[in-house]
Amino acid sequence: MMKKILRxxxxxxxxxxxxxxxxxxxxxxxxxxxxxxxxxxxxxxxDGNLSREHSNIINxxxxxxxxxxxxxxxxxxxxxxxxxxxxxxxxxxxxVDGIINSSRIIEGLNWxxxxxxxRVCISLSSTYYSDELQKWLKKNQNVIKVYAxxxxxxxxxxxxxxxxxxxxVGSNKEVNYKSQDIQCHTNSIxxxxxxxxxxxxxxxxxxxxxMRE
Amino acid sequence: MKKTISILLIGILVINLFSSxxxxxxxxxxxxxxxxxxxxxxxxxxxxxxxxRGESGDNVAQMILESDGEAELEIENEExxxxxxxFELEINDLKMNEVNVEVCQDNExxxxxxxxxEVFEDEYEGQVAIAAGGITITIGMVLEALLYAAxxxxxxxxxxxxxxxxxxxxxxxxxxxKKKAKKYYYPAYxxxxxxxxxxKAISKTKAIKRVKQKRSVYSFTSALARSIIVQxxxxxxxxxxxxxxxxxxxxxGIYLYHYHQGTKNGRPIHNNFHSFYGVPVVVK
Numbered sequence: 001m002m003k004k005i006l007r008x009x010x011x012x013x014x015x016x017x018x019x020x021x022x023x024x025x026x027x028x029x030x031x032x033x034x035x036x037x038x039x040x041x042x043x044x045x046x047d048g049n050l051s052r053e054h055s056n057i058i059n060x061x062x063x064x065x066x067x068x069x070x071x072x073x074x075x076x077x078x079x080x081x082x083x084x085x086x087x088x089x090x091x092x093x094x095x096v097d098g099i100i101n102s103s104r105i106i107e108g109l110n111w112x113x114x115x116x117x118x119r120v121c122i123s124l125s126s127t128y129y130s131d132e133l134q135k136w137l138k139k140n141q142n143v144i145k146v147y148a149x150x151x152x153x154x155x156x157x158x159x160x161x162x163x164x165x166x167x168x169v170g171s172n173k174e175v176n177y178k179s180q181d182i183q184c185h186t187n188s189i190x191x192x193x194x195x196x197x198x199x200x201x202x203x204x205x206x207x208x209x210x211m212r213e
Numbered sequence: 214m215k216k217t218i219s220i221l222l223i224g225i226l227v228i229n230l231f232s233s234x235x236x237x238x239x240x241x242x243x244x245x246x247x248x249x250x251x252x253x254x255x256x257x258x259x260x261x262x263x264x265x266r267g268e269s270g271d272n273v274a275q276m277i278l279e280s281d282g283e284a285e286l287e288i289e290n291e292e293x294x295x296x297x298x299x300f301e302l303e304i305n306d307l308k309m310n311e312v313n314v315e316v317c318q319d320n321e322x323x324x325x326x327x328x329x330x331e332v333f334e335d336e337y338e339g340q341v342a343i344a345a346g347g348i349t350i351t352i353g354m355v356l357e358a359l360l361y362a363a364x365x366x367x368x369x370x371x372x373x374x375x376x377x378x379x380x381x382x383x384x385x386x387x388x389x390x391k392k393k394a395k396k397y398y399y400p401a402y403x404x405x406x407x408x409x410x411x412x413k414a415i416s417k418t419k420a421i422k423r424v425k426q427k428r429s430v431y432s433f434t435s436a437l438a439r440s441i442i443v444q445x446x447x448x449x450x451x452x453x454x455x456x457x458x459x460x461x462x463x464x465x466g467i468y469l470y471h472y473h474q475g476t477k478n479g480r481p482i483h484n485n486f487h488s489f490y491g492v493p494v495v496v497k
Contacts, residue, residue: 016367047339048339067354074340094337099336100336100337100338101335101336101337102335105337112386118402123339123340124337124338124339124340124341125337125338126333126335126336126337126338127248127333127334127357128330128333128334128335128336129309129333129334149340150251150340150341151249152250152340153249153250153348154247154248154250154252155245155249156246156247156248156361157333157357159360174247199341202340203339204342
């Protein structure tokens with residue numbers, strides 16, 4: 001009887017260990033309660049429209065119910081909220097007539113600067129190189145840290161992640177990463193707070209590392 | 214609760230194991246570039262034409278660009294036999310800061326790119342989900358691939374190929390083709406820190422005319438490089454059998470030995486033509 005219990009326990013522990021190893025290999029696991037080092041964390045997000053009226057300064061992120069109406073911006077805010085419930089987010093909606101371009105990104109960054117935001121994430125990408133934006137980023141690199149995700153699909157040219165002075169975060173092995181970039185082994189993330197939240201996509205990597213710093 | 218989480222985690226793991234994206238990159242001398250996840254190969258064929266080929270699932274695109282900027286582009290979906298489109302492109306300029314491309318189908322203009330912004334749209338998007346199956350390949354994507362590869366530039370309807378690639382292509386050509394290619398002159402273009410040459414050979418007479426117009430020329434030997442300067446009625450600088458090279462002055466790029474036009478006092482005339490020659494020197 002004792003032998004049987006021991007054997008079953010051993011089997012259960014082996015299966016659990018393999019499970020944990022596979023999870024760590026295929027996911028970035030974040031325990032929300034242990035991740036926040038700062039009670040008054042304030043971060044910036046530049047993205048497109050949200051699905052609802054909102055203030056540009058968001059103290060308490062209201063989670064959207066349902067899934068079909070969520071925008072890219074909604075999903076980023078939801079991710080940030082699940083990562084740290086007490087975070088304060090300065091959100092700049094850079095979308096005008098359905099388009100986000102380099103000049104709107106610069107406007108957003110200037111707004112972050114005026115509000116003394118030190119960390120900003122941009123989970124957007126384009127193949128267009130803007131000399132003006134590159135100059136802005138280099139000029140202000142000591143004041144504001146910009147995190148940008150590489151696209152989910154591989155691009156030989158991928159901005160803003162490829163700009164100098166930007167911390168690009170990606171998961172594709174073939175990306176020609178800069179020295180300050182972060183290459184993750186996966187773009188699948190599990191956040192565990194009261195519940196378990198699973199996210200997939202490079203969009204979440206920039207906010208993850210911005211929050212994690 | 215723990216049991217539910219375990220079941221959920223194992224379920225997610227199983228799904229993930231079957232859906233993990235796999236990337237592979239071929240290791241060859243062609244330039245491989247990615248546009249929106251589509252892998253394009255940019256290479257030179259035996260006739261020194263530029264071939265841009267991209268594949269995504271059943272979608273295949275291939276463009277062959279001739280030395281005069283004329284190109285044929287085929288975009289097809291291999292799954293559907295009739296879904297095949299052919300375009301003729303007239304590429305007058307294709308550089309990172311200048312674009313002038315006319316796209317025709319059945320002798321009618323269907324698309325024109327006159328600014329860089331029309332090829333590289335100043336538009337940002339949230340990272341999309343990894344597309345299942347093929348991504349539709351567009352004309353703009355093929356042009357982007359050609360620009361990214363930085364293997365060639367088109368200026369005023371003339372295609373100039375990075376000299377290292379052109380030199381390698383000549384060296385690996387058949388003995389007959391190689392011997393013939395090395396007798397001629399080639400229009401040259403200084404492209405940032407690189408030198409690019411048109412693969413369309415020109416005669417000595419045309420090369421002399423070109424240096425008289427203060428335009429650069431490439432040839433395979435120092436004797437050829439000097440002779441066009443002399444026959445144009447100039448003296449050459451430096452005066453020896455070996456030209457000068459600027460590789461030690463700069464940090465990185467592709468450099469070639471070359472001659473300048475010389476003055477009566479044995480000084481070089483800069484900001485004029487270069488008569489380049491020989492093996493390219495790559496400085497990293």
